[in-house]
Structures are given as structure tokens and as C-alpha cells.
Amino acid sequence: MHKNKINNTSDGRNGLKRKILETAMELFKKNGVKKIKMDDIANNLSISKRTLYEIYGNKEILLLECIKYNDERLEQDLECYADKAENEIDIIVYFIKNKLHELDTTSPAFFCDINKYPTVVDYLHRTHHSDNKSDRHDFFLKGIEHGFFMPSFNIEIISKFINITMKHVIETEMYRKYSLKEIFHNLILLMIRGCCTEKGIRQLDKFLAENR
Known part of the structure; x- marks a missing residue:
């Protein structure tokens, strides 16, 4: 029982990370990085700024992870298409x-x-x-x-x-x-x-x- 709770918490944390990256990247691309504050990202996700900072310490760290995540998704998509x-x-x-x-x-x-x-x-x-x-x-x-x-x-x-x-x-x-x-x-x-x-x-x- 305790083990399942830990797994669910871990899955939820990973899901939140993905949502943060996808939401932040969308905002960055649409408006530029400078105009978007960490407050804007937290508000869009309906989470506290504290939660956001606990996962990504500052905007530069978040931006870097957004770009890495985006690159990985594009690479995986291209690899899947290449197979067919x-x-x-x-x-x-x-x-x-x-x-x-x-x-x-x-x-x-x-x-x-x-x-x-x-x-x-x-x-x-x-x-x-x-x-x-x-x-x-x-x-x-x-x-x-x-x-x-x-x-x-x-x-x-x-x-x-x-x-x-x-x-x-x-x-x-x-x-x-x-x-x-x-x-x-x-x-x-x-x-x-x-x-x-x-x-x-x-x-x-x-x-x-x-x-x-």
C-alpha cells in the first residue's frame, strides 16, 4: 500500500514536470522568454510559484529543460516517422x-x-x-x-x-x-x-x- 502511494506520487510529479515544460515552452515561443515570468507559468498551470521553484530553481534552468524536452520529442517523432x-x-x-x-x-x-x-x-x-x-x-x-x-x-x-x-x-x-x-x-x-x-x-x- 505504502509502495503504491510512493509510485503514484512519483508519477504525479513526473506528469507535473511534463506539464510545466510544455506550458512554459508554449508561452516562451509565443511571447519570447523575457516577457514571461515564473508567475505567469505558475498561474497558467494553477500551481503555486513555490511549487514551480521547487522543481525548476530559476527561469534559466526551466528554459534549458524546455529546450531539451522539445528536442527529445522532435527526435523521437522523427525516428518514428523514419521507420515507415x-x-x-x-x-x-x-x-x-x-x-x-x-x-x-x-x-x-x-x-x-x-x-x-x-x-x-x-x-x-x-x-x-x-x-x-x-x-x-x-x-x-x-x-x-x-x-x-x-x-x-x-x-x-x-x-x-x-x-x-x-x-x-x-x-x-x-x-x-x-x-x-x-x-x-x-x-x-x-x-x-x-x-x-x-x-x-x-x-x-x-x-x-x-x-x-
Whole structure:
């Protein structure tokens, strides 16, 4: 009896953590990080600020956990889709669609604000430069074997170009003239389409037309 009570308490705590992360991330993306206070998050969840601070000590810790949680969910979703996808181009189109939807529902202020939090910047730097390198390399190798990508392109260089370009977009506030969705759409099509063989381009254009 006592053991079941402990398990239920633990499950409830984990459920609350997920609700906090999902609610906080939604508020951060919609309004930017700076505008959202811990009070706002607690009020949205109908919990006390004390409870919130007991789980996440400050806003920077909460923001970091939100981004990690969001990355994990996106990765799991992509992996599930990859298991049933037709080919590598199909997976890329799915990724692009999800990213465009995410950008369409995210305020540019969010991307500007996260650069003010050192632990978040460090995490993003480490993940962009190390996480899933081998998986990404294997993915594009399969695409080359299946005739979708040219064997001469270097995925690490392309990834660096994309990261540098998106950083430049935020720093120069290009999003004030063009939406982040439009910027990302053009950037990815330019980079990815440029890596494709004729077969890959036909397949990419076909999927994009079907999912327009």
C-alpha cells in the first residue's frame, strides 16, 4: 500500500514536470522568454510559484529543460516517422514541414532571448556540433547509395553553413522583413536541393508538391 502511494506520487510529479515544460515552452515561443515570468507559468498551470521553484530553481534552468524536452520529442517523432518513410527524401520533407510549422508558431523574440542565457547557448552549441553526427552521416550515406544525394557533398560543411546563416538571421534581425518560416524554407531548399541528384530533385519536388 505504502509502495503504491510512493509510485503514484512519483508519477504525479513526473506528469507535473511534463506539464510545466510544455506550458512554459508554449508561452516562451509565443511571447519570447523575457516577457514571461515564473508567475505567469505558475498561474497558467494553477500551481503555486513555490511549487514551480521547487522543481525548476530559476527561469534559466526551466528554459534549458524546455529546450531539451522539445528536442527529445522532435527526435523521437522523427525516428518514428523514419521507420515507415518511403526513403530519405520523404524523411527530409517531413522534417522541413515540422520545422516550418514550429517557426510559424514561434516569435522571433524567442530566438533573440535565448542567446542571453549562457547554459542554453552552451547546450545549443554542443548539440549542434556533436549530437547525432554519426546518425546524420549514416542517413546521408544511405541517401547517396539510393541515388538521391550527390556523393561529393559534405554534410558537416552544409550543417555549418545552415547554423551560421540562421545565427546571422537572428543577429541582423532579418525576420523583421521576412518571416522565419520563409527564411528557413528558402535556406533549406537551397542547401538540400543543391545536394540532390536529378533523381533526388524529382523526388523532393514531388513530395513538396503533394504536401504544399
